[in-house]
Amino acid sequence: MSSLSYLINSPNNPKAHQPLILLQSTKAQTCLPVLRSLIKPAKPPSQTLLFCFLYPPSTLTDTDFQKLDVSDNGLKIFDYTASIPGYDDQWSDHTESILSTVESAPPGTLNVIIDSLDTLASDISSTQKAYKFVRRLLTLVTARQHPSSLIAHLLPCPLLPPLTQTSLSPALLHAIAHAPALLSHIATAYMTPPPPAGPPEKFWGVFIPIAERSYESERLIFGPDGEGSSGGAWAGNGSGSGSRSGKADMREMVVEVLVRGKGDGRKRAVERTLEGWRGQCPCELEALESLKSVMLRKRVEQAAPDPTQNVSFKLSLTPSQEKSRAQVPLPYAHEGQASNTTSSSSTPATILYDPDSADDLDDDDPDEDLNI
Template structure:
């Protein structure tokens, strides 16, 4: 979030975390002490946010609320919070210069499914962080590393249900075999983009995976140190061993053995072909009846063997 806001032209409303950015980088409105029922001079947070956006300077701006979960807790109503965010979005869209509305939302927030609907905003960029342990788990247990190492339909069919189970991701990170919260410098982000532009309208929803490093910012998955073993496995070994070596028998034939093998007639090689040799005689059956035979029967004494 800090790197996203450090380019200036940003108005930040802090409800959960205090900002470490300087005043020259971002316009900060610290609302941490505006807790309903716990402050002497209560100020309507909703009215403060709306009036600040309406009186903001011209030009493209980013309006950030950190976070929606705290805002929902202060307002106390899911429908009222959703209605307020819709009103703020309409004010931002009414500005002469194009601006962005950025919301920090926890994955467990009940407002997240409503904010992701096209009815709230046709254009959407949803960024979801994931631990690197999740991709390592899929590659090890399900033999499904991230694309392009595996087909995208197969990967997403396994990744999406697994990532939505929050307890599973927490177990991979904080379990007995997990790395804990110490390695928070690098992680994986899932980016879901939906827009009203021509390109995104034709493609619908675009879902991709990227890496994020505190030192590099947005990067590819190959640049994440924890995921480099996955890419090392995909590199084929240039030296392929000869399968005929180190066997207990000889696979090579001498010239005399090859000639002898060539002279052996193959069975059924001439099956179905007429023979070159003329037939010497036709087959026949000779039977000499005796006194006990009945000449009218085909086999009078049942001793005829052909």
């Protein structure tokens, strides 16, 4: 089972539990479909707390949160999207209230979801303060007796690098959304298809530096020859119900999944994989329609036809012909050997030289007049 499938189906399984999960979107590709799949009502005593700073709750869940009964489905939503510094006279720092809400949550498994951390950091105008808030929040989550997770969605920002350091959490699942056009570009321009169509070592050596230069992905999507906003984004109907259109369900994206350690923090190895996402669920890369040409081209290259086939003449030999060819004596191959014995000749090797007419052969000493 892939990492994304395991995360969605068993997010709090002790064997693969991750206390910190980062979902990273880019300007070229949003990671909201993965976030939506993780926002689901939990059965008591488990509970999910959703704090919205960027996207309204109606775009993240189909549940009518205004009529939500927390005791029935274990999902509690806090909407801070209308609280904007400089535009709301009643604005205040919500970090302390979030910490109090998490600390007072009833016993049991708890999933704390924040959308989006970069917006929160911008609201409080301090990356350092936002990092300290995440650190305190993660401490509250990991201190619970039952497996619990902090799930945060964000865009690339100064807060992202410190969140991925082992000093914050030895265990981490970092999912980064990429547009399929990026993989098609790498396979075409660099002759490096993604695994399993190509060697992983070669692909990651090309993919990681290019993916870190976000402007290349943006050029592929929004440039003159780009395909436009790629999405994965869900289309609402404007009524606040958050319904999804049929076209949006078929949108595709590629998710780079980096897994570091486990919940106990003992395993320090880092695993990096690429997984597909189609519609509402993860899938294999081969299942993405936008990448089928890349995968198919590599399979055709690997299964290239035999050049000796379909020719007008015969290139192969029959067994009898191969036996006859092996019995043909090669020139100079048996020189120096007795004709009727297998023992080699003991005649030493010599060099025979026949002087040419233009050779100046003089036995006298050419330096005789130098009086040496």
